[in-house]
Amino acid sequence: MKFNVDLYSGLLTNTAFPVVLKLGSNESIWVQFIRDGLQDDANGATVANLIIKRRNDFAGPIVAQCLGMENAVEGGAAILGLFTGMMLTASDALTEDFANNPLSLTYMGQIYWANGAGTPTLSVPFDIIIQNSIFRTGDGTATISFASSPIWMSSITGLTGGGSSNLDGVHTIGLPLNIVASTVIAGALGFYQLQAGAANVVGGDIAPLDYAAGTNSKKWVKIL
Secondary structure, three states: OOEEEOOOOOOOOOOOOOOEEEEOOEEEEEEEEEEEEEOOOOOOOOOEEEEEEOOOOOHHHEEEEEEEEEEEEEEEEEEEEEEEEEOOOOOHHHHOOOOOOOEEEEEEEEEEOOOOOOOOOOOOOOEEEEEOOOOOOOOOOOOOHHHOEEEEEOOOOOOOOOOOEHHOOOOOOOOOOEEEEEEEOOOEEEEEEEOOOOOHHHOOOOOOOOOOOOOOOOEEOOOO
16 A cells, blocks of 8 residues: 655645555555655655554554555665555554454554654644454354255256256256255246255156266255
8 A cells, every 4th residue: 555645735645545454464555755746755754654543542552553664675775755664453452442343443544754863744644444354363164055045946947858947957067965946837836955866756856967876966856
């Protein structure tokens, strides 16, 4: 994410608003200083940073800031007026703020820069939205049950005879077992579950035309 700071006004220019960061992520931050529309060394600035605090809590703690922000380098030489660092949106304060898992929270941010240990110059404060993360360390793989909701097969008007309008013509290779197909045939609603094994046609099972023993041993069984 890049911030262009106008040295006359202290405002951010050519920056996408709202500024949005993700909780718990490491994000590369670039700060570029601009004067009269051109890149500028900000009066020889050697240090810069972006800090984030709780909104309207000006005297409160810094909840996030860039780590190791320094002059960007090109061809072995520092690029004056262009700083880069890593924003780590993780701290005890943020953990406290997100304890009840809000979707997002709005904070305030400010960029400062200085020449060595000199008095820092400050940008105008601006809003920063930090979004909660749905991912948590230790999350496993999702378990999806295709059998939980029947699949409505509106094009099926018959059971056998092949083709796209008959249940035995539905391609079952790649379909998971236990899915349920709902059909309306001759005005009657029916539910057929895809199960493993060879079809008992006499018992009313429907044998898919792409049935293959050992590789695609499946059958449609009427369950309702």
